[in-house]
Amino acid sequence: MNCGNRHIAIVGAGASGLFLAKKLSEDKRFRITVFEKNRQIGAKLRASGGGKANIFNREIRPEHYNKPAFLAKLLQKYAPERLEQQFADWGLVTVSDSEGRVYPASQFSQTVVDVLNDLPENRVEIVTEHNIQHLEYQNGKWYVDDFPTAFDAIALASGSPAGMIPKNQRNYNSYLQRILLKTRTLEASLSGFKLAQYPKSLSGCRTKAIVSLYQSNKLIHKEFGEVTFKDEGVSGIVVMNLSAYYRRLPSRENCRLEFNLIYWDERFDAVDYLAKYGNAVGLLHPKLAALHQAKPFPVTALAFPIEDTYPMESAQVCHGGIDLSEVDENFAAKNHPGMYILGEMLDVDGVCGGYNLFFAFASAAVAAEHLLGTSDGR
Ligand SMILES: Cc1cc2nc3c(=O)[nH]c(=O)nc-3n(C[C@H](O)[C@H](O)[C@H](O)COP(=O)(O)OP(=O)(O)OC[C@H]3O[C@@H](n4cnc5c(N)ncnc54)[C@H](O)[C@@H]3O)c2cc1C
Structure with a gap:
């Protein structure tokens, strides 16, 4: 040198x-x-x-x-x-x-x-x-x-x-x-979420939604985009972004994800649609429609408690x-x-x-x- x-x-x-x-x-x-x-x-x-x-x-x-x-x-x-x-x-x-x-x-x-x-x-x-x-x-x-x-x-x-x-x-x-x-x-951080009370039947369903992260009744963050339902929970860029906001919470008690599946028009009357057709077959992804048929849920607020994020190996x-x-x-x-x-x-x-x-x-x-x-x- x-x-x-x-x-x-x-x-x-x-x-x-x-x-x-x-x-x-x-x-x-x-x-x-x-x-x-x-x-x-x-x-x-x-x-x-x-x-x-x-x-x-x-x-x-x-x-x-x-x-x-x-x-x-x-x-x-x-x-x-x-x-x-x-x-x-x-x-x-x-x-x-x-x-x-x-x-x-x-x-x-x-x-x-x-x-x-x-x-x-x-x-x-x-x-x-x-x-x-x-x-x-x-x-x-x-x-x-x-x-x-x-x-x-x-x-x-x-x-x-x-x-x-x-x-x-x-x-x-x-x-x-x-x-x-x-x-x-x-x-x-920037990973998917493991969800509680979550039906495995949704695994493989990919759809668009407005996804909100709530802690108790407080909205922490919401985003719109594509989500992928997996065996134990959800992933996708929207969900990964929500995981970053979840990580920043001082306590992670009582957190849930809420999916508004009527993402395209807030004036769309889903209650009226469901009353008219009696099911969500023409409205939602087939796996979500089947879940709705078996156990009706509010299509603008399908909610699951958060267990945790996916582990480090799937984080970005x-x-x-x-x-x-x-x-x-x-x-x-x-x-x-x-x-x-x-x-x-x-x-x-x-x-x-x-x-x-x-x-x-x-x-x-x-x-x-x-x-x-x-x-x-x-
Ligand atoms: C799947 C995936 C997709 C991503 N996509 C994006 C994206 O599109 N956009 C974006 O902004 N971010 C993305 N990220 C995040 C981004 O890649 C990282 O934040 C970024 O690479 C961090 O840069 P860094 O230099 O700090 O570390 P790194 O790029 O991870 O570099 C650290 C290097 O140090 C080496 N090293 C570690 N320990 C030692 C040691 N003891 N001795 C010698 N070498 C060592 C490692 O082998 C590695 O090569 C993604 C991450 C992942 C995992």
């Missing part, structure tokens, strides 16, 4: 780690070593958006995250337009839909990984199949495992156990055990993680010099629609600007 160079370690070659490596590699003063436990890099990014990767949203709103105040500040520093420009500068052509969701024009998540992984070999090394077990800070330098390099800074970008099989969830991020960081318990993100009080506005750790904490490791989670990848990329972008000395101090 040349005199005057800074050598940065990045733990995790996922969305935030690769973004940081790419950004820092544009400056010749930096050398970067990325450690990745898997053989392949960017696994979750590749799985994102059903393989298409919804990489951000043009209309990001802070209130769709669990920490709106922190996000409002971040968005002032790093708005979606800046991320869009950054990807364009790196040659990634994107398209967006009517709800502001942005995808690579290739409609293939691997394109995003390939763009991020287009790195100068002389300045960036990616060490795959290296599961970091241990970090140590000594005399102003960071050391990882028995790797010989003394790093000037380290970025923790190792994500969360969301979406992983239970065997791999165990000991996730255990390398942090000896680093004192305030952490909130990890729970599944984690609720919880490293407390935001541990980092400053540049994602630098307050109590560990030269350490940055990025992406899903932090206690930030957003709804579906590009919110979580946006946070991973934006946190990396802001940390990169701080390391490069180009932050504008906002």
